[in-house]
Amino acid sequence: MARWGMVIDLDECTGCRSCTAACRAENSVPFAGPDQAELGRAIFWQEVLEREIHGSYPFLERQYVPRLCMHCDDPPCVKVCPVEATYKNDEGVVLVDYGRCIGCRLCATACPYGVRYFNWYPPEFPDTLERAVNPDVPTRPVGVIEKCTFCIHRLEEVKARAEEEGREVTDAELVLLTACNQACPASARYFGDLEDPQSTVARLSRSPRAFVLLEDLGTEPRVFYLKGE
Amino acid sequence: MLRPEITQTQSEDEALLLAPLTRTSRGFMLLVGLLATVALVGIFAYIRQLSRGLGVSGMNRPVYWGVYIVNFVFFIGLAHSGTFISAILRLVGAGWRTPLARAAEAITVFSVPFGAGSILIDLGRIDRMFNVFFYGRYASALLWDVTSVSLYLLSSIVFFYFALLPDLAHARDQLTEVPQWQHEMYRILALGWRDHPEQYRRLEKVLDGMAVFMTLLVVTVHTVVAFVFSMTLQPVWHTAVLGPFFLVGAVFSGSGAVVIAMAILRRVFRLENILTWKHFDYMRQLLIALSLTWMYFMITEHLTIFYGREIPEMQVFFQRFTGAYAPLFWAMLALCFLVPFPILLTVGKRSIGWMVVAGLMINVGMWLERYIVVLPTLTRPHLLNELAIGTYTPTWTELSITAASFAGLILLYALFTRFFPIVPIWERSEEVEAYLHEEEGE
Numbered sequence: 001m002a003r004w005g006m007v008i009d010l011d012e013c014t015g016c017r018s019c020t021a022a023c024r025a026e027n028s029v030p031f032a033g034p035d036q037a038e039l040g041r042a043i044f045w046q047e048v049l050e051r052e053i054h055g056s057y058p059f060l061e062r063q064y065v066p067r068l069c070m071h072c073d074d075p076p077c078v079k080v081c082p083v084e085a086t087y088k089n090d091e092g093v094v095l096v097d098y099g100r101c102i103g104c105r106l107c108a109t110a111c112p113y114g115v116r117y118f119n120w121y122p123p124e125f126p127d128t129l130e131r132a133v134n135p136d137v138p139t140r141p142v143g144v145i146e147k148c149t150f151c152i153h154r155l156e157e158v159k160a161r162a163e164e165e166g167r168e169v170t171d172a173e174l175v176l177l178t179a180c181n182q183a184c185p186a187s188a189r190y191f192g193d194l195e196d197p198q199s200t201v202a203r204l205s206r207s208p209r210a211f212v213l214l215e216d217l218g219t220e221p222r223v224f225y226l227k228g229e
Numbered sequence: 230m231l232r233p234e235i236t237q238t239q240s241e242d243e244a245l246l247l248a249p250l251t252r253t254s255r256g257f258m259l260l261v262g263l264l265a266t267v268a269l270v271g272i273f274a275y276i277r278q279l280s281r282g283l284g285v286s287g288m289n290r291p292v293y294w295g296v297y298i299v300n301f302v303f304f305i306g307l308a309h310s311g312t313f314i315s316a317i318l319r320l321v322g323a324g325w326r327t328p329l330a331r332a333a334e335a336i337t338v339f340s341v342p343f344g345a346g347s348i349l350i351d352l353g354r355i356d357r358m359f360n361v362f363f364y365g366r367y368a369s370a371l372l373w374d375v376t377s378v379s380l381y382l383l384s385s386i387v388f389f390y391f392a393l394l395p396d397l398a399h400a401r402d403q404l405t406e407v408p409q410w411q412h413e414m415y416r417i418l419a420l421g422w423r424d425h426p427e428q429y430r431r432l433e434k435v436l437d438g439m440a441v442f443m444t445l446l447v448v449t450v451h452t453v454v455a456f457v458f459s460m461t462l463q464p465v466w467h468t469a470v471l472g473p474f475f476l477v478g479a480v481f482s483g484s485g486a487v488v489i490a491m492a493i494l495r496r497v498f499r500l501e502n503i504l505t506w507k508h509f510d511y512m513r514q515l516l517i518a519l520s521l522t523w524m525y526f527m528i529t530e531h532l533t534i535f536y537g538r539e540i541p542e543m544q545v546f547f548q549r550f551t552g553a554y555a556p557l558f559w560a561m562l563a564l565c566f567l568v569p570f571p572i573l574l575t576v577g578k579r580s581i582g583w584m585v586v587a588g589l590m591i592n593v594g595m596w597l598e599r600y601i602v603v604l605p606t607l608t609r610p611h612l613l614n615e616l617a618i619g620t621y622t623p624t625w626t627e628l629s630i631t632a633a634s635f636a637g638l639i640l641l642y643a644l645f646t647r648f649f650p651i652v653p654i655w656e657r658s659e660e661v662e663a664y665l666h667e668e669e670g671e
Binding site: 036039040041042049067076079080081082083084085100101102103104105106108109110112113114117118119120121122142143144145213214217219 | 281282283284287288289290291292293294348351352353354355357358360361363364365366368369370371372375457460461462463607610611612619620
């Protein structure tokens with residue numbers, strides 16, 4: 001059984017936010033507008049966190065940490081959902097059943113990474129955004145939670161094609177599978193099967209530079225970061 | 230049909246207790262009008278929220294919960310002292326509680342629905358609320374909440390109703406000059422109670438049994454409410470002390486409310502001989518014990534956090550002590566302990582007025598305490614980046630729904646006192662005492 005994971009090389013990441021933009025486009029993330037965004041209602045399944053600037057002039061550095069759903073192996077969000085609207089599928093992807101979610105937001109308060117977002121208003125796609133809505137991804141109604149899905153629609157497509165052609169999915173097809181990875185101009189991101197010891201993500205996750213966020217909490221995230229030099 | 234013999238003083242008391250059921254005063258109409266208006270504004274605000282989405286509230290990311298959850302915890306907490314007085318004190322045989330029991334239990338019966346209602350109001354998809362029954366997962370603390378609060382509501386209503394039965398029969402039999410519909414109401418609700426000694430003995434047995442059940446339930450309910458917070462990994466929420474702390478706070482705020490209710494009822498219905506100074510003194514002692522226990526938990530919690538100096542927890546700690554929530558935090562400490570505690574020890578000994586002041590402060594302070602538990606942690610979650618720059622300002626929608634919830638509680642309470650005796654008549658009757666002791670003598 002596959003176990004999907006991601007590796008992000010913080011030494012390569014330039015903080016350009018192409019990943020954030022690509023994810024929003026791919027997943028038809030609704031438009032919040034400047035007023036709502038200022039109130040803290042904007043939805044970014046994938047977000048780039050900025051760490052403090054360190055070093056002294058002229059050798060200044062700031063680290064950018066692209067943060068998406070960690071698809072934890074022991075997810076605090078799945079634990080608390082009263083109706084099992086959020087669940088971890090058998091390949092390790094944590095998903096939300098938009099039809100079942102009652103909008104209690106316990107999962108959102110339980111997630112220590114803050115990756116879960118709520119639809120405070122019915123979603124809006126003004127003007128040209130309407131035409132850009134991705135037909136492969138269901139749009140979410142008001143009052144439910146949404147978050148990163150590891151582009152599971154693309155994953156299913158690739159798996160289906162491989163099965164049709166009677167072969168296994170190759171690592172090369174997976175590395176830049178997700179929209180965020182595909183958009184990254186610095187080639188800082190990798191996706192793949194952590195169960196396959198030869199895959200890029202499996203090898204990189206064993207690197208001495210590899211770490212995860214909030215490791216002490218025991219959530220066992222499947223998104224690994226490679227420390228900057 | 231047997232009826233307990235009534236002595237002279239008993240019949241005076243009884244007349245006093247049945248008097249409100251026979252007339253509507255102008256003050257009452259005014260009160261009902263005012264409360265109904267406030268409630269209607271809140272209902273309008275909710276309908277607007279329902280049609281537009283929860284965006285009309287002040288909640289955001291990372292502050293996913295706000296005033297509605299605070300209200301939920303507060304109202305469920307308020308209910309606890311009613312059960313404490315009518316069930317727990319019943320089990321330990323504290324006879325002084327008898328005249329207060331119904332007044333206190335009425336607070337329970339009318340505030341639990343607003344607690345449960347506050348959660349429903351907070352749901353993003355209330356149209357899917359039955360999913361909790363269809364797909365409920367017992368691994369989730371929220372489902373333990375749903376179960377225990379539902380059980381609490383149901384058993385409180387049943388307990389309350391059973392204890393009311395003999396008095397309903399009394400009203401049916403004694404009140405001949407009330408409107409036909411009112412008389413019918415008593416007749417139907419009295420379920421054919423016939424004042425038979427055997428009925429009283431059975432009633433006592435049932436109430437004793439239910440008192441045990443409700444005692445266990447009341448400990449469970451508020452602990453489980455606390456679990457919804459303490460079972461997440463969020464800083465300062467994730468602590469073992471939260472369960473007991475919430476429980477103590479609940480009985481504390483509820484007891485303050487009972488004092489207020491007692492004082493008002495005593496004044497409005499002229500019950501000076503029934504709700505005596507002795508009762509206020511017992512409540513005063515109870516409040517002193519609860520104040521000290523509450524303060525003990527406050528100190529323990531914050532001292533432990535401060536000594537450990539864990540970074541995420543200290544962020545929340547300073548939010549409370551010196552940051553955005555400092556004014557509310559210090560106001561809470563003043564209103565819950567620093568001002569009412571000295572009052573309870575000194576002037577409260579002699580004056581019901583001061584007891585009411587203390588009770589009011591404690592309730593306002595405890596609402597603030599729930600606010601302080603919920604908000605600072607949400608504004609300073611784990612990942613210290615843009616996520617952690619959280620702020621929250623409740624909107625008029627949330628505040629008017631809060632006001633409407635309080636107005637609704639008081640309205641239901643007032644309506645209850647208009648049509649039903651607020652002090653149990655049958656529990657004061659010497660004849661009924663005799664029936665109950667007959668069996669013990671055998």
